[in-house]
Structures are given as C-alpha cells and as structure tokens.
Amino acid sequence: MAGSVLITGNSSGLGRGFTEVCLDRGWSVYGVSRRGCSGLTGALHDVRCDLADADTVAPALEQLLAGVERLDLAILNAGALGPIRDLAEIPVATVEEAMRINVWANKRILDWFLARPLPVTRIVLISSGAALKGHRGWGTYALSKATLNMLTQLYAHEFPDTQLLALAPGLVDTGMQSVLCDPAQTDAGRFPSLQRLRAAHGTEAMPDPVAAAARIIDLLPTLADRPSGSFVDVRDL
Ligand SMILES: NC(=O)c1ccc[n+]([C@@H]2O[C@H](COP(=O)([O-])OP(=O)(O)OC[C@H]3O[C@@H](n4cnc5c(N)ncnc54)[C@H](OP(=O)(O)O)[C@@H]3O)[C@@H](O)[C@H]2O)c1
Secondary structure, eight states: OOOEEEEESOSSHHHHHHHHHHHHTTOEEEEEESSOOOSOOSSEEEEEOOTTOTTTHHHHHHHHTTTOOOEEEEEEOOOOOOOOSOGGGSOHHHHHHHHIIIIIHHHHHHHHHHHTTOOEEEEEEEOOTHHHHOOTTOHHHHHHHHHHHHHHHHHHTTOTTSEEEEEEOOOOOSHHHHHHTOTTTSOTTTSTHHHHHHHHTTSTTSOOHHHHHHHHHHHGGGGTTSOTTEEEEGGGO
C-alpha cells in the first residue's frame, strides 16, 4: 500500500532508511531534518529545519505540507542520544536539550496537526527500550523516551480518529549506535549495558537502517488493533 508519509530526522540512520523504503514502495515522502535528504529518487519533498528550535517547527511544516490534505502516516523519528554518563554529572540544561528534540519537537508537531487541522491516519513516535529499562548511564535519553511514551498515551485522547503508537525499533546500525559501540566515546566498564550493544554490532541482531525500516513498515498493518497510545517494542512481535 502506498500513500503519503511525514518522516522527521530523515537525513541519516533509521529516518533515512524509512525514506528509502517508502520511496521504493511508491509513497510520497515529506522529510524534515537539519542536513536534508538527498541522492534519492522518487516523490521526496524535503525541508531543512532545526526541530529543537521552537519558532521554526510550524513554519517549516506549513512550507513542507502546503496543499497536502491528509497524511496516511507520520513517523516522528528525529532524536538525539545525549551523554552516556551518570545523571549526577549531567547538568539540567543538557537534559533539557535532549528533551527539546526527543519530546517537545514532537509535541509541537502534534499540536500543529490538530491546529491546522491535518488528518493523519497513524502517527508512530520512535521510542526506545531505554524508556523502560533505567540502566546506569542512560539518564538523559531514558528520561526523554519515557516522557515520549507518556506523551503518546496522553495525546491519544486528543486524536480520536488517529492511531498513535510509541514504537521501539530495536537495535539499528546507525550513527547513534556508532557512539554507543565506540570505546573511545562511551565506557562499557562503567556502564555495562553497553556490552550487549557491542556484542550485537555487526551481527544480524543490529540490522542496517533500510532492513530495520522495511521490517517496521511491514509490521505496521499488524498493529492496527493496538489501542491508540500504546508502546510497542518490535522485539516483542
Ligand atoms: N539506532 C538504534 O539502535 C535506536 C534504538 C532505539 C531507538 N532509536 C531511535 O531511532 C530514532 C533515529 O535514531 P538513529 O539511530 O537513526 O540516529 P541518527 O542516525 O543519529 O539520526 C538521527 C536523525 O534525527 C535528526 N535530528 C536530530 N536532531 C535534530 C534536530 N534538532 N532537528 C531536526 N532533525 C534532527 C538527524 O538529522 P539532522 O542531524 O540532519 O538534523 C537525523 O536524521 C531516534 O529517535 C532514536 O532515539 C534508535
């Protein structure tokens, strides 16, 4: 099934994977990121925007989606890892910075959908298993993804005709994982949960972004009966 999809954070990693898969399948793709998405063929519409900047989100969406009357799917994927360090060493401002992109940018997009209004059949907010786990060192990221899960649950009440899902994509071999798997950047001795990621890196347990995106797109129809606002981890399916 082809349709129209908004994908945030589509310049790299999983978002670019979603973009490639959807374009290959004949979808019209509307992408948002700071760097932009180039080198692909198909119905790709792209706008550059810093989603962490409160003032630019709505104008960027107005520009990107001018003339679009409805979306079949929105994948709110843009995200940042933040530091892997003990929370006590992380200033509140650093946590706030991650929250701006991982949570509040998505709130602004959801508010824009409601205000315009732009009907959307399904909205998938890309979450993480870290939202539930609370492993040492993951404070900034885990707080932001746990908040994202609750944001999804809460907004489900306000989108009666849309299915909202917070979806953990499993491990995906992206720039984010390069940081987590690089001993020069993150300390697996101090933060042992990194060892599992390093063991998975380069194996089929950590697929490339296109393979991971294709699996998720294929799974979406099977999730149609999930209550709106649910959290789903693809590793549980
Ligand atoms: N990789 C994994 O194993 C994994 C596991 C669980 C969850 N996730 C989640 O999957 C999503 C994608 O992550 P990834 O692994 O693909 O990471 P990535 O390769 O670092 O990609 C992050 C994307 O987000 C965009 N982005 C970040 N800050 C932005 C901003 N201020 N404004 C606009 N766009 C911004 C980036 O685009 P620009 O830099 O061009 O702006 C980029 O396209 C994230 O939500 C992440 O938390 C990933």
